[in-house]
Amino acid sequence: MLRDYRLGPSSTARRLGRPRLEGSRSRVEAGAMKLTQIGPYQVVRELARGGMGVVVVARRPGLDREVALKLMLAEQAGPRELARFQAEAQALGRLDHPGVVRVHDFGREGAHPYLVMELVQGEALDEVLAREGPLPPERAVAYALELCEAIEYCHQQGVLHRDLKPANALLDAEGRIRVTDFGLAKDAQGQSLTATGQVMGTPSYMAPEQAAGEKERFGPATDVYGLGATLYALLAGRPPFHGQSAVNLLVAVMRKPPAPLPGTLDPALRALVLRCLEKEPAARYPSAAALGEELRRFQAGALAAPRSGARVAALLGALVVGLVLVAGWFLTRPTPDRAKSTPRPSASSTTPTPSGPPAGSEAEGYRWAWRTLQRDPDHAQARELRDEGWLKHPLGQIVLPTTSNHDVQGCFLPQSRPATSPPGVLVLPVHDDDRDLWIWDWWKGEAPRKQPIAPPGLATSWREMPLLTAGGKLWLTLDAQANTLHRTKSRFEPGRACELTPLEGPKQGHFEKVAIDPARKLIVAGGVDGAAPRLYDTETGRAKDLDLDGLKVGAARYFAFSPGGELVLGTFKAEGDDSLGFLVVWDRRGRVRAHAGLALKLNRPFASEDGRTVGVSHAEGVQLYRLTNELVPTKDLSLAPFSAGRNEVRDACLFAGGRLIVVSGGSSDGDRPGGKTPGLLQLWPVEGRRNSPLRERANEGEPDELDQCRGRMQLSPDRRFLLVGSLKGVIEVYEGDADLPQVYRSP
Incomplete structure (x- = not known):
């Protein structure tokens, strides 16, 4: 075709x-x-x-x-x-x-x-390769990530492409990737159009099961192979296989390893591509979404080359630059009067990590183990201590000065490639008369430093979490009276004054709630009773309304995007009744996919990496749905510590591909039965029923400010770190699920 x-x-x-x-x-x-x-x-x-x-x-x-x-x-x-x-x-x-x-x-x-x-104005990637040759890894990975997002969407609709290659990836006039030529597409639930034993596709890019004509083995992994072969070509300037005849080429695809990739490529990226090109479908990434997640980890500098035996020498070479800095993490330095920071073990860039855990608290032993594993991933004692302390203790914690009883929120700062340290955090107290922004390099054990704003005194208070776009601009929701959305005129640089300019909304108060997509290219904002939320292009500022499908909604509660960015999610109060709520799911073009009503006050929604599971937390637990043409309820997780009414859930996010869920919360009201309780952070299984969590944050060393409630959570793009905001100015960084303890790695 x-x-x-x-x-x-x-x-x-x-x-x-x-x-x-x-x-x-x-x-x-x-x-x-x-x-x-x-x-x-x-x-x-x-x-x-x-x-x-x-x-x-x-x-x-x-x-x-x-x-x-x-x-x-x-x-x-x-x-x-x-x-x-x-x-x-x-x-x-x-x-x-x-x-x-x-x-x-x-x-x-x-x-x-x-x-x-x-009609797509532009050219295909094979033409780009013919003109430019191999592409820089950053550019090739960015194109591959866009392809993954498109193909994962196709798979969710039951369509396999089966002919992915650079020639079928168009680069439009705006520089976006567009997948085309579905001439070999197969309905994942229907009959194949290829006769048994018939070979269809482009030999240099087809999967081994296609080369063998084994249609019963076709599945999402077949397209994962095509994605890997396309990324191979973008990096090497040639397809992974070649032969003097079509027969020789098919034999090579089925039996031989691909030609070596350039030795100058990052070993982790080479390993990623080769996993896509495994002969057995089960040995590849299970989905385009899983491959996309690995590509994001590479972009964030968090993807390490696999080890065989003790360790691969290439891994040691890739880590050598970072090791000098890792030894200096968790420095204990004098704390300014304006902010407190949890003490950390003292170290210097020339002092190696101690060979054994320090005498002291369990939390310090856990942080020693985490630091040690950055230098020596095979350290058995460190691995044991780290697995035991995972999610029980934070890697970093600060208490900002605040006079209010509202959340403190933040976002992870973008990292350069290659990354030599974890991402810093941009923090702000919400609903506070204190107008300061803070930059926090949490792994150093230092107190945060102020981030200047121009013009000074612009805000009367903050309303929502800060948003950093793909172009490096900072968007902030401020001014409690009008809830105007502001953005920086130029790229945000930590430590340099950021000059803000307002972006007017259609109504006063429209920007009370905001969220940004994982690619940091779209922002959803809303808040006013009955007003349609708006979707903003972060570079141009252009906006369009999201369809509400005739729903009579009140004010927006929260917004979120799915991990792949294909879905926009929102929760709303019902019009005239705050005890009822709506969960709405849109595609990224602003059209309603599905919605559901609940007789509950709803918190921030979330979705699984493949977009098939959608959930929302409420005061007593979490409601999960399967997303088809509608939201089909699948699980109502009523969590014992919250169902009695003494505590309430504030936020939730899925871990381990949707098998586990982390919830935050606690008591936000000292008049509740039993009085106040420390803020809660807990890990629960999605399946089965339990009366207690699998794991929870230990109360050891809790500051007085954490006697009430933990709130909003945010995963770093590579899922290595979890940012948790709390009431009264406390914000913490925990490990995410990129390196789960062994006990949680298998279903």
Whole structure:
């Protein structure tokens, strides 16, 4: 099937030397016919032609829009080819994602079926490779991550692509990746269009099970192979396999290892690509979402090369720069009067980590173990102590000066690549007369330092967590009276005064609640009773309203994005009744996917990495749903420490691929039965029923300020660290689930 649905300086038509036909109308030959019109579409010019079909640029009268029209040359196609063409139309027709070329129409012109798609202005990645050669790793990984997000969406809709390669990844005029050519697409729940033993696909990029014609083994891992082969080509400038004949090439795909990647590449990235290219589907990443998560870890500098035996020498080489700095983590330094920091063991960059745990508290032993494992991942005693202390103790903790009883919130600062230290944190007290922002390099054991704002005294109070965009700009919600959203005029630099400019909302108070997507390119904001939330492009500031599907909602409670960024989630009060709530799920274009009502006051929503599980916490526990065309309730986790009413859940997030859930909360009211309790941070299994958590934060060494409640949580992009805000100015950093203790690694 043809794959050239694009138009641009390097388009296939120009590359093959075909003249572009000018004028308002042209004609295309289809067998003995010369067509100037196909269905209601006027042919503008021919774009590309192959043995099975032709692609033209067309226009429908009355619509000021050019489209790409793919016409099947039926005289040269049998029933199976026609069925595959129709399958492509059906597959594309139910896909609606910014990373997938959209289909507009499907029809027939006589015996010739045709497919009408959006016309993508740009070029394919194979053309980029032909012009530029191997791409820089950062750029290749960014393209691959966009492909993962698009393919994971396709898999969620039950569609396998089965022909992923650079030629089928278009780079549009805005630099975004668009997946195209679903001619080999297969409904994951339906019948294959390929006969048993028939090989379909592009040999250099096809998975071994495709090369062998073993259709019963096709699944998401088949596309994971194609994603890995495409990333290989972007890094090496060539496909992973080559042969003098098609037969030799197929044999190589099934039996031989790929040609070595350039030795200059990061060993961790080489290992990631090779895992995608494993011969056995079960040995690859289980999903495009899982591969995307690993790519994000690489971008964040948190992906280490695998070890065999004691350790691979390449791992030691990759870590050598970071080890000098790791030895200096958790320094104890004088604490300024304005902020307190939990003391940490003293060390210097020239003093090695002690060979054994220090005498003292369990918390200090845990932090010694964590530091030691950064230098020596095979240290048995450190691993045992670290596994025992995971989530029981924070890696860092500060108490900011505050006069209010509201949450303190923060966000992880972006890291350069390669990262030589954990990410710092930007912190602000919320609902406070103190207008200071703080920068906290928590691993150093230092007190936070003030972050200046220009002009001074701009805010009367903070309203929501800070947001840092992909372009490095800082967005803040401030001014308790109008809840205006501000952003920096230039890239945010810690320690340098950030000059803020307001971005007006449609109504006063509209920006009370905000969230940013994982790629830091979109922001959702809302708050006013009955007003539609808005979705903002972080670079241009352009906004559009999110559809509420006729729901009568009150004020917004919280917003969130799914880990892959495909879903936008929001919780709302019901109109006129604060005891009722709505959970709403949108796609990233702002259209409602599903919604549900609950007779509860809802907290921040969340979703699993694959987007199939959606959840929301409430005072007594967590409600989980399966996302299909609607939200289907699957689990109501009523958590014993909260169901009695003495404590309440404030936030929740999924760990271990959705098998575990972490909840934060406690008592926010000293008049509750039994009085105040320390803030709670607990780990629970999603399946089964328990009366006590699997693990919880120990109360050892709790500051007086933590006598009430822990609140909002945020995972770092690589999932290595968990940021937990609390009442009365306390904020903490814990380990995330990127390196779970052994006891939690298996289902």
